[in-house]
Amino acid sequence: MIEVYYAEDDETIGKSVKEYLEQQNCKVTVFDRISDVRKALIGHLPTVVLLDWNMPDGQGNELCLWIRERWKYIPIIYLTVRGDSHDIVTGFQNGADDYVVKPFDLAVLYSRILALLRRIEGIDNTKLSCDDLMLDKERTAVYDGKKEIVVSQPEYRILLILMENKGKTITRNQL
Structure with a gap:
């Protein structure tokens, strides 16, 4: 199941995206504050993150940079009204994998999510990282x-288990 974290302060848009993606068997959590997204990401990593640019407590581009500093391969897609070329380029430079300008078709958004996930499936997972710590499995x-x-x-084995399950709770028995 695709798990989506969506940073969106417009309740109507957040609800319509959530309802559509849930009809496609996705699990969607909508956050109306960047601080809440950060807290959630520290506790658990979703399959993909959707970001609005303008949020009440900050900018989506700051959140995008923050995510990229910690998790290199988590897919990030901007969903924003900011559609000029400068903003789009900035979004990609900050680490976004895709950029969708509002208004958008929900079926197209879902197709973009699926396409992005197909592309990252082949990424080499022999190196795991968390902040400055890197584990080379090879x-x-x-x-x-x-x-x-x-x-x-x-x-090494304990660290491997923890890093492979970053953002998840691990029991003593699992270790």
């Missing part, structure tokens, strides 16, 4: 920035 090595950290095999 070399079974852990790095802090560019410096390799020596860890024991049990420590």
Whole structure:
């Protein structure tokens, strides 16, 4: 199931996107504040993030940059009224994978989400990262920035489980 976090302060638009995507068997959570999206992302990562540019407590481009600093491969799509070329270019430069100008057709939005997810399926998942920490599964090595950290095999396995399940709660039994 595709899980969507949608940052949208317009209740009508948020509701219509949520209803349509849920009819397509997506799970959608709409947030009307950037701060709420950040809190949710720290706790759990969705399949895709949809961002409005103008929000009551900040700008979607700031949130996009914040997400990209932490999670390189999470798909991000802007849904915004800001349709001039400068804004579109800025959106992509900030890390967006797609940019949709309002008003838009809901079926086209869903098709764009599916197309984006097809493209990222082939991404090499041999390296996992969280902030400055990077785990290389091919070399079974852990790095802090560019410096390799020596860890024991049990420590490596625990770190691997935690990083593969970033944003999820892991029980002691799972470790």
